[in-house]
Amino acid sequence: MSQELYDLITGVAADSPWLVQALFEVGTNGAILALMALSALLLWRARNDRLVLVSILLTAVATVLAYLLSELLKVLVTQDRPCRGSAVALEQCPPVGDWSFPSNHTVIATTIAVGLLTLWRRHPGTAGLALLLGAFAGFSRVFVGVHYPHDVLAGIGLGTVAALAVVLPLRERVPSYSRSSR
Template identity: 45%
Template sequence: MDTLSDDLYLDITDFAHGTPHWFQWLAEVWTELGLLLFGVLFLAGWWRARTGGSDAMALALLAPLATAFGYVLSEALKSLVDEERPCRAVAGAPAPLVPCPPTGDWSFPSNHAAIAGAAAVALALSWRGIVRLTVPMALLMAFSRVFVGVHYPHDVTVGLLLGAAVAVIVLKTATRPVRALVETARSSGNGPVVWCAGRGPRPHASARPEGVRHGAY
């Protein structure tokens, strides 16, 4: 067992039990609500990309797909490692703030952290400037899993890194083919398909005819 991670887990969970009840409640809510907020950002990113270029729409569509891949890979690794949850394995640990998952729902890596890491990076790559929101969200999500007592620090650290790496790989390798699909969809005559893919940037206004001068009649 990783003694350093055990000690850090005990420090964080002891700290959690010393915080006000309203703060503990916020942590319990955030550990699940954060996933929903990432979903809302995916929808906002897609809606925003409808008036953007084909690359922007391709990245917006790939963001939730990359996050799903991050979750699948995390779950596959979890089933191979079979690490018991710290809320059962760490001697002297305080009771978790949320129910300890049953045996068989293994601890390493954290699926929540993998999803958060993938979503944060995928959104940052598809939506300029949003990294200032998504990275703190992901870090808080990962920390909250230790705070409520259901993961070791190394679970969430690896989960974040795994999810982030998967997001980068998926977006870098799949943008070109998805961009081609977006361009095909936008040029089709199917109304619902065009609505979903967006019409892209509005064409610029036509240039003033040659020879016409401002104020001329």
């Protein structure tokens, strides 16, 4: 089923106008950069809000942990990339040995997006934008032809679990800093 969905999406990609193709090619990395910029902006704008500060810093920790776990999974699963057998990939196929499962781009984007989503009560617009960027990052990996849909779904799962497992339980345990406590 994943192969059929991959073929459908990459077929649509191949038939898309060059501007749409360019948007997805740039957006596959651009969405992650936008999520990082969104995190930095939120960090700067809410620099006096302990919950926001701690949540964003823990999101960074969760992102590194999720990335390392995804690299471990890649080595354990060793699934070849779908672009090796496809003539319609928009992006150059990564070298042999750069495994497909799970999608690192999706893991990183999802971890950041879910980390920002934990702040939805304070910053609903930011959380909504983060989810859209995360979803775009994952879908774009299939659209440009370098991942199967199940690679992206695994990345979403891993990123979500990492963000929720690190950010929610730990942000309440970080002591608050005050000048009077020095």
